[in-house]
Amino acid sequence: MRHGFVPPSQGSILFVQPTQGFTLGYYISHLRRSKAAFGLKPGVRGLAPFAALLYPAFMEQEPQQQLPPKQTLRLIVLPLLGTFASLRLYLHLVGVRHVYPGGYLVHHLFTGILILIPAAFLLAFGTRRRAVAVWARVAVGVGSGMILDEITYLVMTKASDDDYVSRTSFVGGAGFVALAVVVLWWLYKAQRE
Numbered sequence: 402m403r404h405g406f407v408p409p410s411q412g413s414i415l416f417v418q419p420t421q422g423f424t425l426g427y428y429i430s431h432l433r434r435s436k437a438a439f440g441l442k443p444g445v446r447g448l449a450p451f452a453a454l455l456y457p458a459f460m461e462q463e464p465q466q467q468l469p470p471k472q473t474l475r476l477i478v479l480p481l482l483g484t485f486a487s488l489r490l491y492l493h494l495v496g497v498r499h500v501y502p503g504g505y506l507v508h509h510l511f512t513g514i515l516i517l518i519p520a521a522f523l524l525a526f527g528t529r530r531r532a533v534a535v536w537a538r539v540a541v542g543v544g545s546g547m548i549l550d551e552i553t554y555l556v557m558t559k560a561s562d563d564d565y566v567s568r569t570s571f572v573g574g575a576g577f578v579a580l581a582v583v584v585l586w587w588l589y590k591a592q593r594e
Contacts (some may be wrong), residue, residue, distance in 0.1 A: 470593055480539050480546065489571065510550075510555065549581055
């Protein structure tokens with residue numbers, strides 16, 4: 402079996418091709434002669450050229466969708482504030498309504514967690530599509546708003562229906578949301594500098 406060369410733009414470096422292509426020995430000697438042929442700068446030393454053989458992403462990184470810091474701030478803060486305001490308006494105008502899927506009481510804190518965790522995973526590994534990058538940030542804002550709204554209610558009160566609309570629950574939720582906005586603003590400022 403013989404090994405051949407596939408340019409980085411075609412996706413992989415090594416592939417098995419039974420009838421044509423270069424031998425692995427030729428491949429390595431070519432690598433020694435011209436590191437630039439593999440997309441590496443001539444000054445790269447050590448194991449870097451061989452890492453490119455084994456791990457194609459070393460040579461050509463897929464572009465990650467990096468949004469500008471100001472857009473990221475807006476995409477998180479506006480849904481965060483909107484979610485908190487919507488939840489509070491609903492609780493005070495419509496009243497407390499519980500959801501019991503499968504007979505279990507589910508607070509919106511848990512729904513927020515189910516929204517936030519997948520979005521955080523997406524952002525941790527990066528995305529290639531702009532729409533996914535945008536919606537992941539929006540999901541971080543919505544999930545965070547749901548979580549921060551209910552922390553004080555579940556921790557500092559007896560978690561009754563009256564406590565949902567109590568002053569303690571509202572002030573605590575507003576305090577956590579304000580703290581989150583301050584942290585996001587600080588991160589935005591640090592990113593700009």
